[in-house]
Structure formats: C-alpha cells, structure tokens
Amino acid sequence: MPNHRQKILEQIMIYTVLILISIFMILPFIWMLSTSFKLPEDIFGYPPKLIPQSPTFSNYLYIFQEKNTVRILLNTIIIALSTTLLSLFFTTLGGYGFAKFEFPAKKSLFAILLATMIIPAAVMMVPSFVIMRKLGWVDTFLPLIIPGAANAFGIFFFRQYISTINDELMDAARIDGASEFKIFWSIILPIIAPGMTSMGLIFFMRSWNDYLGPLIYLKSPKNLTITLAINSLSGGAGLTAWGEQMALSVISLLPLLIIFLIFQRQFVEGITAGAVKG
Amino acid sequence: MAQAHTPILPDGTRSPSLWQHIKKARWAYTFISPFYILFAIFGLYPMALSLYLSFTRWKGVGPMEFSGAANFALILKDKVFWQSMSNGVILFFLYVPIMLFLALALAVILNSGIVKGFRFFRTLIFLPFITNMVAAGFAFRILLEKQNGLLNVLLKYTGISPIPWLEDVWWARISLSLLIIWAWLGYNMVLMLAGLQTISRDLTEAATIDGASPIQAFFHVTVPLMRPVILFCTITSMIGSFGLFTEVSTLTRGGPANATITPLIRIYGIAFGSYQFGYASAVAYTFFALIFILTVIQFRLNRDQD
Numbered sequence: 001m002p003n004h005r006q007k008i009l010e011q012i013m014i015y016t017v018l019i020l021i022s023i024f025m026i027l028p029f030i031w032m033l034s035t036s037f038k039l040p041e042d043i044f045g046y047p048p049k050l051i052p053q054s055p056t057f058s059n060y061l062y063i064f065q066e067k068n069t070v071r072i073l074l075n076t077i078i079i080a081l082s083t084t085l086l087s088l089f090f091t092t093l094g095g096y097g098f099a100k101f102e103f104p105a106k107k108s109l110f111a112i113l114l115a116t117m118i119i120p121a122a123v124m125m126v127p128s129f130v131i132m133r134k135l136g137w138v139d140t141f142l143p144l145i146i147p148g149a150a151n152a153f154g155i156f157f158f159r160q161y162i163s164t165i166n167d168e169l170m171d172a173a174r175i176d177g178a179s180e181f182k183i184f185w186s187i188i189l190p191i192i193a194p195g196m197t198s199m200g201l202i203f204f205m206r207s208w209n210d211y212l213g214p215l216i217y218l219k220s221p222k223n224l225t226i227t228l229a230i231n232s233l234s235g236g237a238g239l240t241a242w243g244e245q246m247a248l249s250v251i252s253l254l255p256l257l258i259i260f261l262i263f264q265r266q267f268v269e270g271i272t273a274g275a276v277k278g
Numbered sequence: 279m280a281q282a283h284t285p286i287l288p289d290g291t292r293s294p295s296l297w298q299h300i301k302k303a304r305w306a307y308t309f310i311s312p313f314y315i316l317f318a319i320f321g322l323y324p325m326a327l328s329l330y331l332s333f334t335r336w337k338g339v340g341p342m343e344f345s346g347a348a349n350f351a352l353i354l355k356d357k358v359f360w361q362s363m364s365n366g367v368i369l370f371f372l373y374v375p376i377m378l379f380l381a382l383a384l385a386v387i388l389n390s391g392i393v394k395g396f397r398f399f400r401t402l403i404f405l406p407f408i409t410n411m412v413a414a415g416f417a418f419r420i421l422l423e424k425q426n427g428l429l430n431v432l433l434k435y436t437g438i439s440p441i442p443w444l445e446d447v448w449w450a451r452i453s454l455s456l457l458i459i460w461a462w463l464g465y466n467m468v469l470m471l472a473g474l475q476t477i478s479r480d481l482t483e484a485a486t487i488d489g490a491s492p493i494q495a496f497f498h499v500t501v502p503l504m505r506p507v508i509l510f511c512t513i514t515s516m517i518g519s520f521g522l523f524t525e526v527s528t529l530t531r532g533g534p535a536n537a538t539i540t541p542l543i544r545i546y547g548i549a550f551g552s553y554q555f556g557y558a559s560a561v562a563y564t565f566f567a568l569i570f571i572l573t574v575i576q577f578r579l580n581r582d583q584d
Contacts, residue, residue: 032413125562126558264401
C-alpha cells in the first residue's frame with residue numbers, strides 16, 4: 001500500500017526534525033554541565049569531549065569556597081521570594097477590585113493600567129535610577145522588589161481569573177457581615193490558588209533570572225545576585241574562568257529546573273493565559 | 279427604624295443604594311490603589327522627569343543645564359544609535375520568521391497527536407525559556423568558540439572550514455539569532471499550542487478529506503486561523519529584538535564593530551557608561567516613539583489584510 005509507506009516516511013521525517021531540534025535545545029545544557037567538571041586546559045582541548053578526560057570538582061569547590069556563592073544564592077532567593085509574595089498580594093487584590101466591583105471611572109482606570117504595559121524598560125532606566133538614588137535605595141534590594149509589586153500584567157491575569165467566580169459566595173459572606181477584605185482573604189484567595197501558583201512561578205522566574213535590574217542597582221560584592229555573579233567570572237579575552245562560570249551557571253539553573261519539572265502545567269497556563277485569552 | 283439607618287447624603291436626599299455603591303467603591307478603590315500609587319511614584323514621575331532631562335545636559339550630579347533641543351539634534355548624528363535601530367530590524371528579520379514558522383509547525387505536529395511523547399518534546403523545547411540568559415549566553419560562547427569550539431570541530435569533521443561565529447559581522451548576528459531562537463522557540467510554541475486548541479480540528483481535517491495535503495492545510499487553513507496569535511508573537515518579538523540586553527552583553531558584547539549593538543545596550547552605555555543622563559533620556563524617548571510607530575504600522579498592516 002503506497003499510502004502506508006508514505007505515512008511511515010512522513011513519520012520518519014517528523015521524528016528527524018523533532019530529534020534535531022531537541023538536540024539543539026539540550027546541547028547547551030549538556031555542554032554547560034560537561035564544562036563545569038573540566039580542568040581549564042581541557043575546556044578548549046582538541047577534540048572536545050562530552051565526558052571530561054579527568055573530571056574535577058574544583059570548579060564547584062572554587063565558587064563555594066572562594067566566591068561566597070551561598071551568600072549570592074541567599075540574596076537571589078530573598079529578592080525573588082519577596083518579589084513573588086508581594087506581587088501576588090497586590091495583583092490578586094487589584095484583580096479582585098477590577099473583576100468584582102463596579103465603580104466610577106472603572107473603564108478609564110483599567111485602560112490606563114493596560115497602557116502602562118507598553119512602556120519599554122529603556123525609557124525607565126535613567127529616571128528610575130535617579131529616583132532610587134534620591135530615596136537612598138541604590139545598592140539595596142528594594143528597587144528590584146517594590147516598583148513592580150503591583151504590576152499590570154498580574155492584575156490583568158487575576159481580573160480574568162476572578163471574574164469567572166460566582167458572586168453568590170461573596171454575597172452570602174456579606175450578609176453574614178464579613179468585611180470586604182475578609183471576603184478577599186478567606187473566600188477569593190483559596191479559590192484562585194491554582195492561578196496564584198501559575199503567576200507566582202512566573203514572578204519568581206522573572207526575578208531569579210533578572211540581570212539588567214541588579215546590574216543597575218546592586219553595587220557592592222555582598223549584594224551580588226546569581227546572574228551578576230556569573231557575569232563577574234568573565235574577563236577580557238582569555239581571562240574568563242569558563243569552568244567556574246559554568247559551575248555557577250549549573251547552580252543557577254537547578255532551582256528553576258526542579259520547580260519547573262514539578263509545576264510544568266501551571267507554568268504553561270500562566271504563560272498562555274495573558275496572551276491567548278486576552 | 280429603617281429611616282434612621284439611612285444616611286443623609288450631602289445634598290440632603292436619602293439614597294441607600296447610592297450609599298451602598300460608594301461604600302463598595304471605597305473598597306474597590308482601596309484594592310486597586312497600590313498599582314496607581316506605585317505607578318505614580320515609579321512610573322509617571324520618572325517618565326516626566328526623563329522628559330525634562332531630555333532637554334538638559336546633566337551628568338547625574340551637579341546642576342541640570344537646560345539645553346533645549348540640542349540632545350535631539352545630537353541623536354540625528356548619533357551613528358551608533360541608528361546602527362542599533364537598524365540592528366534591531368536586521369535581527370528581527372533574521373530570527374522572527376524562522377522562529378515563528380518553527381514554533382507553529384512544531385505546535386501543529388505536537389497538537390495533531392501523530393507523535394508519541396508530546397510532553398517530553400514540549401518540556402525539552404520549553405526548557406531554555408526558564409534559563410537565565412547570562413548562563414545561556416556564556417554557554418553559547420563556549421560552543422561557538424572559533425578554535426576548538428564544539429560546533430566548529432563538528433563542521434571540520436564534515437569538511438567545512440571553521441566559521442568565525444562571533445568575529446564576523448554577519449556571523450555574529452546569526453549567532454545571536456541562534457541564541458534567541460533557542461531561548462524563545464518554546465515560549466512561542468506554547469502560545470501557538472494554546473491558540474491551536476481554540477480552533478477546531480475539524481476544519482483542517484475537513485480540508486485534508488477534501489484532498490488538500492497536510493502542508494496545504496497548514497498554509498491555507500491553520501495559518502489564517504492562527505493570525506491573531508501570530509500577530510501577538512510577531513509584535514512581542516519585534517519589541518523584544520529592539521530591547522535585547524542580556525543576550526547581547528554576554529554573547530557578543532555588541533560587537534564586532536557594533537554589528538549586534540541594540541538600542542537598550544546603547545542607552546545603557548550612554549547612561550551608565552558615560553553618565554550622560556540628559557542625552558540618554560532623549561535617546562530613550564526617541565526610541566519609545568519609533569517603537570510605538572512601528573507597532574502601530576504592524577497593527578495597520580495586519581488590519582489591511584482582512
């Protein structure tokens with residue numbers, strides 16, 4: 001049956017493409033891992049080896065013993081966690097306000113909120129720095145946590161999410177005399193927990209992977225974040241500590257990798273909700 | 279008794295429903311206020327300040343010197359800035375068509391159910407998206423090293439002479455495009471997958487039953503139906519290609535000969551490299567205006583096709 005043969009040929013082609021793309025996707029990770037266990041002289045040795053000739057832990061020892069990587073990780077975790085929790089609080093609150101209340105100027109206020117999303121980072125870079133300096137926030141974690149705490153992206157997401165909730169529960173609680181904040185805290189939040197997981201993961205990832213923000217605001221070595229630390233291991237031509245840098249890169253990926261593999265479905269939901277439904 | 283509970287409004291009328299309305303609104307305004315307070319302090323005020331700064335000469339300290347439109351006149355002669363803008367356009371055409379085509383094709387393949395291991399491939403292709411671009415940029419540099427880098431060695435085995443991945447103007451742009459496709463393919467694919475799930479599979483099936491090949495069905499049925507998602511991906515990619523920062527600063531450092539410098543890198547350099555805060559503000563606003571115009575043009579072009 002020629003039709004059957006054509007089907008098999010089609011399948012082979014599709015799998016070839018998928019496997020080639022998969023190799024392209026996985027190769028940088030594998031090479032990162034491999035390089036992190038190599039001695040300096042082996043990194044650009046010929047021929048390049050996937051499994052290091054003489055595997056070494058020295059790169060990992062170096063970044064933990066000489067480079068204060070524990071402190072760096074702690075900084076990054078503090079920034080990412082406080083950003084995530086604060087952003088979740090303010091964006092769910094804002095989303096609830098827009099989803100479940102009618103009030104004067106609601107439409108124009110929401111339009112303003114959406115319009116702020118098109119402002120590029122480039123425009124904010126200089127004046128934000130000037131203001132943070134005035135506030136005395138330069139070289140603290142605050143510029144990385146506070147300004148985006150009530151971001152439009154999250155409020156938009158939670159408005160969509162909360163508007164699907166039935167009003168009856170809230171009305172019943174109101175009749176029982178619950179305050180509006182209590183209704184938000186003990187009725188709305190438990191219902192939207194899955195959405196909070198999705199958005200929380202995105203907030204955490206963005207903060208963890210941010211480079212430009214820390215680059216502008218964090219100055220002293222004790223305040224380094226993980227992305228700044230990876231960059232700090234690179235020098236001019238021939239001066240980059242590739243092995244140490246890749247070891248630190250592996251460390252920087254592990255937390256997100258574990259979180260992602262556990263919460264993959266929620267992650268993908270958070271990414272697509274804003275773009276496709278909106 | 280009921281009368282006593284009804285508050286008296288300023289104009290003397292009694293209107294319980296309006297009072298309820300205002301009471302409710304008070305809560306709603308409280309709930310949404312954090313955004314507007316933070317935006318006023320960290321958005322609106324800085325933007326106004328930046329607009330003022332763009333008409334001054336200011337080194338970040340000392341007095342601001344009003345200089346009229348001098349900064350904007352300077353921009354016209356700023357070759358590096360205009361090169362960064364044209365780099366943005368070049369990069370856009372280098373990676374966006376390939377990336378979006380691949381993303382849509384992969385999404386269609388994975389969505390069709392003819393492939394086993396949907397979750398495995400989706401996870402793998404999406405993985406770079408959660409990776410920080412500092413780690414990724416340096417990993418790519420190792421792979422693309424001219425002497426004994428893995429890619430050039432593999433090419434050598436097939437008889438191709440080493441490629442100056444990061445040393446040549448066009449190869450550097452291609453290398454940067456590779457990194458961006460690697461990083462963003464999964465994201466775009468996931469968006470396309472979500473989009474595909476909103477269009478009925480019956481339509482493409484009907485087309486194939488009517489004698490269209492899968493490839494014809496792809497271009498004549500799937501692509502037109504996916505237009506809104508493709509437009510969204512195109513616009514975010516366009517804004518993204520002008521706003522590249524980390525990828526460039528780790529992989530190519532803007533070089534060689536400014537071939538991969540982007541507007542954001544240029545503005546950062548003016549602001550924090552040479553501390554010309556006034557000029558940097560003027561460049562940032564010019565950049566914003568140009569991006570805005572490009573976005574509007576893209577929306578118009580898309581609407582005209584309907």
